[in-house]
Amino acid sequence: MSLAESVLQGNRLALARLLTQIESETPEGIAALSELFPYTGQAHLIGVTGAPGTGKSSLVNQLARCFRQPVACDGNEASEPCRVGVVAVDPSSPFSGGAILGDRVRMRDLAGDPGVFIRSMASRGSLGGLARATAGVVQALDAAGYQVVIIETVGAGQSEVDIARLAHTTLVIEAPGLGDDIQAIKAGILEIADVLVINKADHAGVEATERALRSMLQLGHPSRYEVQHHRSVESSALAAAPVQDSPMWVPPICLTVAPEGKGIGELARAIAEHRQFLHTSGEWQQREHSRLRAEIDLLLGQMLMRRWQGSVSQDRYQAVLDEVFRHSLSPWQAVSQLITC
């Protein structure tokens, strides 16, 4: 039986082995991914991002647990417990793999549940390499029948934008006290948010954070904010409020206290509503397409580079580099020379 077939039959060990192959980009891993690709496209990909200190990991754990309940915590009686994959991407740890520490804490919490599969990924090489590997890992979990795949990244930079490209639904996590700083609330980060979460909502300053988020949202999407929303930790009713003519998604703001599970059900409901919105508006397919296109472009860049590397001698490359090191050739000039040889 091939590795891909074992994965399709639900073999966890085979899945773990495949993910390692994907991370190392082995020919075996690539072949298995191609074999699995027809079975992908089913999972709801949820991106979770936000600055350090917002309690992301704890929130992701609670969310995963919520999706696993016999009667789903989003209050929908018809929902069935989902199999949940969690991919924790840590682009800030290219050297020593900082993901390990957080992972150990996480494992203690969800370990032993056969319906949950957790994978930590630390960047070993370039950002491009990490993005490619993450796309592959997510596809493998999708094909293996995990209906929900949560992709969590650390940081507040470009990686968030890449998540937005990978995920169907992107959660941006904030916390009180971090939001006072001009730097803390970035229009760019908010623009990728489908759902905003203020975690640690029992801390002081939660109203200020919510006000700040709301005014940034209004700044970014004035047309979306004709309706004022009002919620609290206890009843954060999440009005998507799509306009009748052109369906439009208003990113709701959810307040949560992750360690106590407060607001998690409401958050799950907001996520379910967003999935519904994606399907009815046709945006689900659009996001699938732009995700696959981005993946193809990444792979193209890699393959073109490899092919070029195979066509140029190491001596020639080094000779041109040396000229740049001596400042007698600019980087642009160097590349022009290298590419025409």
Added chain:
Amino acid sequence: MSLAESVLQGNRLALARLLTQIESETPEGIAALSELFPYTGQAHLIGVTGAPGTGKSSLVNQLARCFRQPVACDGNEASEPCRVGVVAVDPSSPFSGGAILGDRVRMRDLAGDPGVFIRSMASRGSLGGLARATAGVVQALDAAGYQVVIIETVGAGQSEVDIARLAHTTLVIEAPGLGDDIQAIKAGILEIADVLVINKADHAGVEATERALRSMLQLGHPSRYEVQHHRSVESSALAAAPVQDSPMWVPPICLTVAPEGKGIGELARAIAEHRQFLHTSGEWQQREHSRLRAEIDLLLGQMLMRRWQGSVSQDRYQAVLDEVFRHSLSPWQAVSQLITC
């Protein structure tokens, strides 16, 4: 007179125009950069990074002001005031350019000093595009005679690692209260730090943050930490403590209160010591080389992609994409087909 010549003669307007050309990657900008390249390699490139809420911008302002004093604030009588360039890179704002807000605050503080040049950059396209443009902007400032170029990025992700590649000296900024979380202190981020700064050192919890940083440093570099260091806001004496046989840099921890200017002189001294260390150990040249090499590889990737795009028809590309969208072809298979046609 060419644009490059005007820049070399200290024309600020010409410099501003050139930076815009570089950001847009116009042929004129690329030509000017090549003309300027022989004049680069003089500036001390200082990367500044850290999570939102640590007060990075305020710290960078104070540092720039310190470098501008008639007698340098590092206490070295022989130092002369430097011309300072500041490049604020904001990879989190690909959409609406969130850098503008912070920039306005910053300008108020340093405006009118002809020895300071400030440039904000928000990612307009890919991360690769931003990295390329930043490298070019830094080179232009270097050639224009700015002896210190401070490169500040927002975020706590891959962008920090890219800074480490671009800068000679990388400062990682922390603040009390953010450091309690497991996520906040990332071994990977610390590993790129040449100097660690705990800003907002008048806030509660500074001892805990310092302890946490120190133990993370010991975890990462046990051999470096045979000597215990001790400092306070008032006298943060910064012992580099290189071992005699193999010169080694121990990242010092500086405590600062940026708005009051506390600890800024000590920080400037730590930066000067690191520059000295780079020169005596030969690492300065090594970092120059790996930076130029990284830039060349980025440019190569871009040029190869452009050349390939010129060689394939849009119809052919779209046909293959459509097969992937229908899940009848995997992304890897698609790329293999595209690249051989």
